[in-house]
Amino acid sequence: MIKHPLSFALVAATAALAGCPAAQAQEAATCRFTLEGANVFTGAGFEQRDVSVNxxxxxxxxxxGAPxxxxxxxxxxxxxxxxxxHTLDQVSKPGNSAHRDFLDRGIYFALNPNSILLEDGALPLAPDQVEVAFTGGGITGPGGHPRPLYEGLVRAGIYRDIAIEELPGRAYHEAATPEExxxxxxQVAATGVKAVKMMLYDHTSPGTDSLDEARFRAAVDEAKTLGLRPMIHVEYAHDARLAFELGVAAIVHMPGHSGPRRGKEELYRLTPQDAAxxxxxxxxxxxxLAIAFNSASGDALLQAQELQAYNLKLLREAGVTIGAGSDRYSADALDELDLMRVSGIFDGPELLRIATENGFRIAFGEDRKGGKxxxxxxxxxxxxxxxxxxxxYSLRNPIAGIRGGVPIETGRVLIEACAAD
Known part of the structure; x- marks a missing residue:
């Protein structure tokens, strides 16, 4: 997207490639070209070299014969x-402005770790949509999260195409026993998704309405047997510890993400052994991190950020793969990266790896070759x-882009290098 004053000079430098609008390069466009002498991110920084796309x-x-x-x-x-x-859900229709907003900011891929299953499954991918890895409805205990959340969203009119009675089995799955x-x-595997969400919060408490240890172990074992990647909602350090022990794909919150409850900070602190x-x-x-930033202020926010920094440093020092996502409808990975940056824990190349290579692995697994x-x-x-x-802030203003050889840009920098079939 061309927003910066320098961009007009850049487009002039590639005038030979700027003859047709992006709208004409959508469904059937494929790219063949070489970028000569580009500054290319290597994972450790930028180096000048050619990049060829076929x-x-x-x-x-x-x-x-390519340009x-x-x-x-x-x-x-x-x-x-x-x-x-969760901004990009399966109920989003093609042309949804949220997709365009993400694409304009350079976010071409995403993970939605709890989504409503539609009758006709996931939407087909188009150049005006983010490619989203969905998990379907999460697995929880009777009455547990996210049931109250989704029921509230339906009552508020956020989801107009589904009734509250249709939520079980689509937005969540409740399990009272290990076999359930x-x-x-x-049931989740039968929908064709590649990952499954599981809820684990204060799982050792007799009154928990998440999965307890027995049900969680059974669910993780079944997921691995069926080739699904378990994505785990956690609250406390002991919840994360069990998820780490079982070798799940990811925990999609860090203990202390919302800040500690007064007098219970120790329940949220990871240990070096946990990180290892x-x-x-x-x-x-x-x-x-954005959850606490969104909801807390003053001393409560400072306390939350201290706890977040403590856990983040342990994870970074242990070499744990970290990804960026805000879990806020009004924010995205770029906002989360801002918070990581001001923490002072990560340098620039680390943040870019978190945003790209790490994120791709978390969303799509290690078998798919992307993110580099x-x-x-x-x-x-x-x-x-x-x-x-x-x-x-240049990170928020990409001037060109392709995904899988198909142009995504709204500007005109690369369009003619991508010929219609």
Whole structure:
């Protein structure tokens, strides 16, 4: 999206490629070109080199007969991945402004770790939509989260295409026994999703309305048997500890994400042993720092941020994979990255890895080759007008982009390099 004053000069530099509007390059467009001398994000910083795209993939050599684009002014990095959003749900229709808002900010991929299952399944992907990994309805205990939340959203008119009576089995699955937990996982697997959400909050309490340990172990075991990646909602450190022990794919909150309850800070603090276990068992963490920032202020917010920083430092030092997602309808991964940046815990390249490579792995798993700009990986990138290490807010203003070889941009920088079939 072209917003910065420098962008007009950049477009002029590529005038030969600016002959047709983005609207003409949608469904059937594929890209073949080489960016010559682009500044490319490597995971450790930006280096100047060529980038070649041949259809859906990055390739090592220039595609024969394809355009060569002078790109020394481009800073090229993988698209951003928001790994905890409910803004993009299966009830969103094509053309939904939320999708366009995400795309305009360089967020081409996302994970929705609890979504309503529609009768006709997930929407087909189009260039004007974010590619979202869905989990379907989460598995919880009788009456547990997210049941009250979804019932409230229906009553408020947020979901107009579904009645409260239709929510069970679509927005959530309630399990009172280990076998019911296994059956709920089988129901989720039957919808075709690749991941499953499970609720675990104060699971050792006799009065918990989340899954207890027996039901949780049964659900995780069934998910792994069926090839689903478990995504876990946690509240307390002992909830995260059990998830780390079982080697789930990710916990999609960090203990203390909402701030500690007064006098109970210790219940939310991870230990170095917890962080080491998460790293050993390859469990990713999505902190969702924005939750406390959204709801707390003054001393309560300072206390929340101190707790968040304590846990984040442990996870970072242990080498745990961290992703960015806000779990707020009014915010996204970029807002979460801002909070990570001001914490002072991460440097610039680390934040960009969190936003891209880490996020892609959390959303889609390790078998899919994306989130890097390298031959053999999916040809997806955004182009910025400056290095976000020096100009952080340039990250919010991509001037060009493609996903899987298809142009996503609203500007006209790369369009003619992507010929209609």
């Amino acid at each position: 259809g859906a993939m990055f390739v090592a050599d220039h595609p024969e 060569r684009i002078p790109a020394s002014w481009m800073y090229v990095m993988p698209p951003i991945v928001d790994v905890h959003t 937990a296994r059956e709920a996982v089988r 276990l998460a790293a050993k068992n390859n469990v990713a963490v999505v902190p969702t 700009i390298a031959p053999g990986y999916e040809a997806s990138f955004i182009a910025l007008y400056s290095d976000p290490g020096r100009d952080w």
